Amino acid sequence: MVPPSSALAAAREALLHQGWAVLNGVLDEAACTATLDSLWAAAASYEAQGHSTFMPVLDPNAANVRVFDLLALDGCFRDLILQPEAIALVEALLGPNFRVSNFTANIARPGSGSMALHSDQALVVPEPWHAPWALNIIWCLTNVTFENGATLFVPGSHRAQSRDDLGPNPEARLVPFEAKAGSIIAMDGRLWHTSGKNITEGEDRALLFAYYVRDFLRGQVNFNALLDPALQATLGPELRQRLGLQAAENLTAGAALLGKAPRA
Secondary structure, X not given: OOOOHHHHHHHHHHHHHHOEXXXXXXXXXXXXXXXXXXXXXXXHHHHXXXXXXXXXXXXXXXXXXXEOOHHHHOHHHHHHOOOHHHHHHHHHHHOOOEEXXXXXXXXXXXXXXXXXXXXXXXXXXXXXXXXXXXXXXEEEOOOEOOOEOOOEEOOOHXXXXXXXXXXXXXXXXXXEOOEXXXXXXXXXXXXXXXXXXXXXXXXXXXXXXXXXXXXXXXXXXXXXXXXXXXXXXXXXXXXXXXXXXXXXXXXXXXXXXXXXXXXX
């Protein structure tokens, strides 16, 4: 599916002015189902490698299923990370010089709770935050509602230059990102937010979080170390560049040239 150009233009404007935007209809129903199946398979593979999908440092109980290393686990996630409409929103906020910092998932199952209020840009850049240097593209693989654990955010908080600028009790101002399955939500990295509680009896809320940063920042993941060299060799040039693999190749080539240079 391809959203109308007018919808993409409106999403760009919303992102720039309010710090977030929803773009509907990026994935059709069949693609959502297939990607969700791949996510559950990735979760099983991640656990089989000895990792836990429960992170007590983030979540109060194991009803949140968190999967990391998505780009190493399935090719469908490597396709999504450079999906054109998503990249158009990334470039609208960060410009053309950006890198993929991370790609993870959080499936909020019934009974899941909220994590601490935070901004994602605070994870990679200390305050004060004067400009957007990070962005999340949130892929909605299921319908996302307040009841099933939609991400909650503080409106206007992308303008805060520090945590103190939020004022007292910012949690009282939280509102949900609600969207249909197949949508993407673009979120300025400075926007303060938290995961919602899934208070339904039997409805999962599955989201993917593609995290992008300006290219002068160190990403959360070293993809040179994460991705097997054989897999790296199959990747196209744009993805290699966005993952920072091209930079490693340039350093290796430069070191080789220096090693062969004649000495005075």
